[in-house]
Amino acid sequence: MHLRRAGTIVLTIGGLAVAGGAATARAADPGEQIARLQAIKHDLTPPERKVDSRLAVDLHNRVKAGTAEVDIEAAPGSGLVARLQALGANVRYASPRTGAIRAAVPMSKLATVAGWSEVERVHEAARAMTASLRPPESKDVRAARRAAAIRAAAAVVTSEGDVTHGADLVRARDHVTGIGTKLCVLSDGVDSLADSQAAGELPAVDILADQAGDGDEGTAMLEILHDLAPGAELGFATAFTSDASFADNIEALRFTAHCDVLVDDVLYYNESPFEDGPIAQSVNAVTADGALYFSAAGNEGNMVDGTSGTYEGDFRPSGRGIGKFAGDAHDFDPGPATQIVDPIAVPSGGAVVTLFWAEPLGHATSDYDLYLLNASGGVVDFSQDVQDGDDDPYEILGTPNATGLRLAVVKYGGEPRYFQLSALRARFRSSTAGVPAWATSGTLRGHAAAADAFATAAAPAATPFDVVLVPGDPPHPSGPFPGVFTALQAPEIFTSDGPRRMFFPAPVTRAKPDITAADGVNTSVGGFDPFFGTSAAAPHAAAIAGLVLSGNPGATTADVRDAFNATALDLAPAGVDTRTGHGLLRADQVLAYTGATPQPLVQAQAPAVTPATGDGDAYLEAGETGTLRVPVTNAGDGTATGISVTVSTGDPLATVTPRSRAYGDLPTGANTARDFTLALAPTYPLGKRVRLTVRVTFAGVLSPTTATFSIATGQPATTAQRFAYAGPPVAIPDDSALGASVPVPVTGVGYASKLTFSIDGATCTTTTPSTTVGIDHPFVADLTATLAAPDGTTARLFTGVGGNGNNLCQVVFDDGAAKLLASAPASANPFTGTWKPEQPLDGLLNGAADGTWTFHVTDDASRDTGSIRAVSLSLTGFQ
Template identity: 35%
Template sequence: MTDTAGKEISPAAQLQIKALLDEKESRTPAQQKIDSQLLYAARARRGDALTAMVPDLVVDVDADETGTVTVDITADVSRRLLSQIRNLGAEVLSSEPNYHTLRADVSLDRLEDVAGLPGVRFIQPKQGYLTNQLNSGRMPSRSSTPPSAPNVGNFFGNQPRYQQIISDLAGIGIGGPTNDLIPNGYTGIGSANAEGVTTMGAYSARGAFNADGTGIKIGVLSNGVVNLATSQASGDLGAVTVLPGQTGSADEGTAMLEVIHDIAPGAQLYFATGLPTITQFAQNIRDLRTAGCDIIVDDLGYFVESPFQDGQVGTTNTNGGVVIQAVKDVTDAGALYFSSASNSGNKNDGTSGTWEGDFVSGGTLALIPGGGLVHDFDPSAAVAQSDLLTLGGGGTNPVTLNWSDPLGASANDYDLFILNNAGTTVVASSTNVQSGTQDPYEQTGSNTTNNRAVIRQAAGAANRFLHLNTNRGRLSFSTDGTTFGHSHVDNAYSVAATPAYAPFNFASPPTFFNGPYPALHGITDKVETFSSDGPRRVFFQPDGTPYTPGNVSSTGGVLRQKPDLTAPDGMEVTGVGGFGSPFFGTSCAAPAAAAVAGLLKSANPALTPAQIRSALTAPALDIETPGVDRDAGAGTIMAVPSFISAGLTGRAFLELNGTTLTEAGGNGNGIIENGEGGTLLLNLKNTGPANATGITATLTTSTPNVTVTQGSSAYADLASLGSSGNNITAFAFQTNNLVNVDQVISFTLTVNYTGGWNASQAINFTVPTGRLSISSVIDAVAPTTSASFPTAVTGLQTARLFRADPASTCAAPHAFPGTSGAGNRNYDAYTLNNPVAAPVCASITILTDKTTVDFLQVVAYSGSFNPVSLGTNYLGDIGASPSVGYPKTMSVTVPANGTVVITVNAATSATSIPIPYTLKVSGLRLMAPSAAGVSVSGRITLDGRGVPGIIVKMADDGGAVVTARTNSFGYYRFDGVATGRTYTFQAAGKSHIFEPRILTVLDETELNFNE
């Protein structure tokens, strides 16, 4: 967006700026050591106008109702100084003498007294930071745990989300001809599994190169790991060493550790918080290295970090180079350091909130004689004295300004003003003094949509290279170069993000991009639209010496390629502590990249940092602009090519690449029902760098009432790096009449071959039976019918139901929630029957395709559906619309021999935009049991051993009784049992009495007794 209004600052605003500059010039020596935000807040606290022209301003200060504010003080820290500060009524929260800093709660009224103490250099508001995790409106907002529902049927059941996605995608033909719930036989770790294990090929690399991170220490820095034990209890994390006293707050660190553990499960994990201060962050980086961490990764940055200097020697008033220096020191010592590129947008996607470039005079302000110049943001011949915030950066994110002077030595005074949209009123300002010993930095609040940023250069100040950052806002005049801070260290890795599965979505354009899961990343992938771009121009060495003396402009300094690499985000984590899952942001990408580096180093600990960098970058997938670019760096990390590039020796490794299931010996409707069988073609793929020969495989199952009838086959030899093939002899299995309706069958394929690290390899996978899912589109065309969904219509309904969680369940049915929204909606309606003479709990699962830009609603009705009377015959609904790309389940009770109509409707008004979805219904038989009746059978056991000779009596609801006797192994059976009736079963024998059982028989039933 190009700003076409407010090119010049109004006379009224000029007078306000002049008044603020006059106030700046009048400050006492003590006041000059206090950040202008605090000075403004102190005046407001006293009830004083800031100036005659400016009664008040928005200040970037978080004072409580008593006027107490948390501040960071740069000082020569001593016991005497701490005592003096306490004597002024302040509470010292922490002190770090080695870094010449302390944090304290101080009354605004006593700030000048503190500033006047000997040894105090500068007082500023508590330094803020950002972690780089984002929540998406298309995704579950805070937790990965779905609303409770009975595990009826088995479409997605209680499988982890990554398995749920695979099942549905396979059903609609995405990701290969497979009904397999796991993409390659990978069984995962714990309850949540990061999709990047698959999309980066990390699982393949682990198997092909026999490396899982063992022997490598990886340290993580983030906000905290408060609920670490909960993640460990669920099996999602193993042992983690937390540095003493460095647990921090919240659980972004826990999520990062989970990502690493999924990718490199053998690595030894460490954690230290990056809070509460920038200097503690720096110290914890050093302490993790001291603890032996080979690889360190973080996902946070402080606003004051310099974009232009490679660290700092000594102390400066903001310590804006202290973390940069720590990263430089540990990487110089041989550590690999990964950091998130940040989530502040990029120029290519129109999400940049940064303006970076040389100061260009936009002229003087007529009403401020000798008041210096203002910057011209417009790159054309026109002049723009302000830059419009087309999107604010958030309530707590400041607008910041840096310029190309060395830390602790800026004698070029710049100021930052925020004006209202009309350019007539100053709403915020930062007017600190730069007189030769301060940092080149200004920070102010009011990071609000439609406000305007103005940069003022004081009279006599030299032109400098500027970096204006709205920290996740957007600017009308914007540039590249958003990423800044410690990730710009030459030997560090700045990591951009690309979606692993579904993308993050802004509430408004730009267009989002989809990830490849369950496939591998490819060259058509894109970085997330929030991912920060480079490059990063750096002007100064740690001691402030310029890289290009005499030239600190856009033609000077050192231009660094940042980001360095891209890795996936949007991955599943447990969400302990209320953390969001999927985990979006460069916060997720950075640990994914670090984990692959851990795999590499575990395969060969002798690899040097330079060799690992080459192995990660040289074969990276080139995405975005051809070649190394400012958005994706070298491209997306891919594990197997990185191992090969590093010269590591790998072997064959077989993965399940696809499953073709065919009905056999049934009624020919293509659906495997009770008592029917199927054949399986299991496609194996060799993802390793060596050939697999002499391949034989054996199929087994652990699912009751399922028998493998053909369980062995050979395979043709599979060449290295991608050759695949099916079993030569089809595997076969048979179900009996006791198998559950819509049973998901668990199989294990044990493969023996030559060329791998081990003589045999076990691959676990599952195959669903029963009613198939249907994939259709909300549009004007009726869905295609099938044996699973024999009746389907489409149309327009009036309004929609009010959407609110939880979803309906059989155990907790909903009352009709009422309707909401004017206008008609497109709907599809499916009519299904309950063929048994008893109520049945039916599970209904919907998955909206991840390419969808709208939301769906699912409702169930008893008997019939009236599109102009949505409350008639209502049974239940899905609650809040499912997150796009992720499944959601409801359940309803269908009456005996009754009919259920399931509707899927668009949430918004009728539209020409099609909405693809997949629907699965479980728990309803397709056909009624045989008229001849069903069987009830079981076993009677004592201490696990069958008891022979037990008399079992079955009495129906009319009083008729039949008996059976257990055989030598304790088994009994009744045949020809009428369905839909209630029976009482009693079992007794010599010295053995069992509790009676009452059961309504709906189908083939297994009923066991034990004592």
Template identity: 45%
Template sequence: MSVHARAALVATVVLVAAPLVGVPAADAAEQRTDAGIAAVMELKQHLTPVEQKQSMSFVIEKHLRADAGLRTTLPRFKTSAKPDAIAVDVQVTAVTPAVQAAIRDAGGTVKYVSTRLRTIEATLPLAGIDTVAGRADVRMVKASAKAVTDKADPPPATLFEGDKAHGADAARTLYGVNGANTKICVLSNGIDSLAAAQAAGQLPKDIDVLPGQEGVQDEGTAMLEIVHSVAPAAKLGFATAFNGEASYADNIRALRHTAHCTVIVDDAAYLDESPFQDGPVAQSVIDVTNDGALYFTSAGNNGNTADGTAGHWEGDFTDSGKTIAGTFGTAHDFAPGSAVQTLEPVSKGSLGDVAILSWSDPSGGAKNDFDLYVLDPAGNVVAVGADKQDGGQDPIEGVTLPGTDDAQYAHNAPYFLAVVRYAGKDKRYLSLSVNRGRFVDSDNVKAYTTPGAIYGHAGVPAAISVAAAPAATALGPLEPGDPTGPTGPYPGTFGPGSRWERFTSDGPRHVFYNPDGTPITRGNVTSTGGTTRPKPDITAADGVNTTVPNFQPFFGTSAAAPYAAAIAGLLLSAKPNATPAQVRQAIVSSAVDIGPAGFDTVTGYGIVMAGPALQAIGATPVAP
């Protein structure tokens, strides 16, 4: 099937083993592809010292605006939607008033400052990026990574409650626990409806919100309602995860060290969190768990191989032997012997579908340089992740795929992805993920995916990552005629026949570096090196009702994580002196196994259940 014939597969993207493999050498699409990628690599070879300290997307856009010839070569390159207010991370040698003033003088706005991480979250006009990057105290001006929560789009369903599905309502009565003497704190996007929920009596009045960290939108309010429904006497706290990655990492620590939270739960991840090394957010999780906190996080909604819903591939770089225009780079071969792989996005939200490429160099020390290209069916380069890596940068590239809601590009689906090694000879392991997308072959039949969609701080061993199972599979049929009925030992609770959500992310997580960048297996950072972390840990309910608009019902691992955290609060209420290890062991040892026998990489140890977990930790039933 030709590239143009595949265009009939609406809303698909093709992973290219080598630039447009299977297309005749003289095909005009291949010529446009070679010319576009060659133009980007030509720019990359002649970066000025100031441009070397910027994301390549800024450099390309600046040259596109000044060079008519480049616009002819890259006619469909996707430029910034807001060139006068581009979100950036300014990495500095030290945070000073002078560098903040320089950002403002360049027409920018300072959003958040992390002295600890020497990072300033800001917006800058495209015209001001050179000015800021040219300062001696600025190490890098990068495009800000996008943050995502793990709320899923709900299918048509009756509203069901997770409190009953987990048996928490009965357990509170049997053991006389309610979350007292614990403080459970949430990290998400925002709490816009907090005051309304408090006025309605759905949440207590004394929630501890970190100053200036209220955030925007409402997922945090919905998560707080879930926690409060299960552990009504627990103190509550909140901080946003959406003021930038540095702010997220700082807020995790502040919730423990300043707000003194006993249990912390989040549902957010930044797309540039490394799959292969614990970064700033992951290191904050390690810090607070070392200090005695229990930490729960959503496993993610990026799909799994068991259900054929994953949009994740990882494996060793395979040299296809094909170069760009006979000169530049070497294309990676995703499936030797197979012409192409295709990606079919599952959802297209306002953020678009984001592809992230990582490889097994240490963070801040990438000596190999891989690039990621998005091509339209005509062979035009429409998006690029091609930052310079020469020893001091992060081993990651990201691109936003034009969505079906983008009028300029919608008619051009499918798109093509190509990975090119621009520089470096070392053997490296690659990870390519598409946010909530799916890889299938050219006939849309067989998936070319690998396990391991869980990444970033959800892969930290001390964090308890939570998969999702719809509460409806415990409480009764999803709709009239649905054969699924109550499956637990008592009607209305989860049981061995309950099922997990098809979108929940799978593990394990392959890691190659310690947090400080030292290799786990020196000299081997390929598929046979490093270490593998079993993930996720447990499963909890989603598809539940809240009073928050747009969370009626609330689907996704974003809903599951606060249920697990709240049940941990019940255990600590019963046994205040229990260690985090004891709470964790009680939860996993008593979980209801719903997948393959024992631990599995989709549901972990199974669904956490309040009563059995309280029994496992040694709680004493109260007198009737």
């Protein structure tokens, strides 16, 4: 089987492990290995035939050691999660939408899982990469880099793309900042989000629950969005839990978080070039709903710059074989000569190689195989899955750090098909031995090629990229900063090209990429300073779209595309081309084309109440009335006129009069307030908060806005009651979105006036595992913790804390604290003291406190494990 782990494709055949082509056990002769594999194929049991054939080899050979990380196809609601956990599997993600499950299953139990009737297929876990040119880091290296970046923090950093795209000119000329839009990112993670916020680089970010991810590319992309469109709201979800999770998060960001513009920089290796797979289908769903979707075109090279690592075309039989006892190798030479290999120049660190052919996903009847050979023709690695009618037309392998490598494609059975062979981040280059290379355009694939997505190519904003990616590449270009982009700009030599030829459900050729934007820009995030790759280009284009929507609310995808296409700077070669699409975006020219009207956005702020009748104390109580002051602010870009505010409670025991008031006009950035009367009935429950709905109307398309607030009533008690989790330690699943929960039952409080939450512990230590701390974990930065009230309302306590620090012990979360726990350095471990939660605990007190509270922890990175041991909450009632 092939598993993508830590940047290495691992091949196991018949119990022999080969990493990057080098055997880690005494390898048999390649011909002997192939013969063994072919014999196994004929003897697979029905459950084994449900399993990816590379996994089936190990099942057939009774391999029991270790675990296999797999994607399980099953119907929604199949109930497999609990059954998998009972077998000792670590369920990393379960899609409520499709039923797909990502899990690490013990090899000794894989046959059992495959035998369940609810299981349709079991595949190796799909892996992905971002479109950044930054090398991967371990968790420890990343934690050290973050700590150094915090120490070195200085002035706010602004992307050079703000100037080169003319976005700064738009904000000054048109007074449009992104107000009224929500821009959302899907990438690896947002580890440094709290650091960026503390430094003034980012505002609040709406992160999908337990989807903060692992890494920092998401933080860097969010900073680019905010630099160009500072008035826009921001959101985030990771794309790296699994391909099913990525697809789910795309739809959740649109349909639950209400994002207007989405942008990602991720490619899953199993995304087909020839049809819209599950991720692309989710992109199609959100664009059909009116969202704009931007995706990185990729950094895999192009034909114009001689950096292509892609070959695409019809299969031509050569009449020759490679290593099987059956099979016909493809002839790469279109002329009279025969050439059954294509030489590749491999960059340092190797490359992932994928093979797809034009058959529907899940229905491949033709069986193709992929071989990696050395200069002498020896088989270094191979991928020869079985395709017999219910499989994907897909093979994958990894390359070692070696020279003289060649790839071969063999049709083992079936019909000649159109196919794509891609050596990602490598190049098809003629060998020193005189073997000519054959390459084509069409590298761009997957969801970036969705019909209504904006696939974004890259051009440098400032200094050129300073790394030779593959020897023999042309020089990297530079950008115009501090000037603006012109039509003379050269794109990045690594940006992936199109077009994308689709076969299913009907043949069509899509002109991709769509547009080009800036990379090579600075952010405050360490490792992304500068930030190169189409990962940086896509958020620049997305931010410009946000400015268009801000000045033209209601603009459609077609409107934005028309404006982009009409105003983009046409780069060489002339016309719409396969490397840069319609050309480079200039925000100032786009908005000159669309026009822009600064929009007012009037929003209610937190009301305050002053008792007007009653016993003379400072508390509004049953039977009393109070003066309710309701302020509003014009947070928009234009003057607001005709403002009116309506306040309601929905509770017959709490009434507001008058129902509405006129507020007049309000310039941008200004605020004002009006008074209402709030009356409580004599039977109003002690301490129950009044839930206010405040609706603000004004002249403008962003009207109305609605907000909800809670007004405290009753006199708080002077003492608190403590309630603790009383059960045994609960293990936190490693790298799992499911996480672990513990209950804290509460009785006899009624409504509460104040809440603090504690992660307890008798003796605080950095030792792991520890039986004396509240949460033992050797890498607290992996954890995200939330607290849920009995009514289901949640508040996030912390995420991404303390770099590589260990353990939480005697930690108190209190809304009155000054700092977030995320600001604590790793050297402060074991983490202790009083800290401000990331989301206010006060928001959990709108319902009755009696019932079961739930503390939930997820671990979003692999390798380190721990447990919840001792937690409690303190609730103050009323007198």
